[in-house]
Amino acid sequence: MKTQKHICQSCAAPLSQVFEMGTEKNGTSSPYYCRRCYIMGEFTEPKMDVETMHENVRQRMIKLKFPRFLAKLSADSIFTMKRWAVGASVEEKPAVLIVK
Numbered sequence: 001m002k003t004q005k006h007i008c009q010s011c012a013a014p015l016s017q018v019f020e021m022g023t024e025k026n027g028t029s030s031p032y033y034c035r036r037c038y039i040m041g042e043f044t045e046p047k048m049d050v051e052t053m054h055e056n057v058r059q060r061m062i063k064l065k066f067p068r069f070l071a072k073l074s075a076d077s078i079f080t081m082k083r084w085a086v087g088a089s090v091e092e093k094p095a096v097l098i099v100k
């Protein structure tokens with residue numbers, strides 16, 4: 001696989017453990033999405049839009065006590081995610097997310 005990103009391509013959650021990964025229709029782990037976003041080959045919230053997700057991620061980061069600029073930076077990475085970047089190349093704009 002080309003991409004080295006181990007974050008969910010929908011909500012930017014880190015995917016460091018197999019149990020955090022979503023599942024495909026056949027039950028295998030999804031390499032792209034977390035289990036909160038993607039179960040059995042379908043998005044858990046198909047009506048979610050990118051603006052809402054952006055705000056969710058920003059709020060989550062703030063709750064986790066990240067500095068606000070970092071919260072915004074991470075939330076902005078949502079726009080380059082596979083789920084949201086329609087017609088845009090994800091490869092060209094690597095997401096900025098610091099995972100410790």
Ligand SMILES: [Zn+2]
Nearest residue numbers: 008011034037
């Ligand atoms: Zn996710």
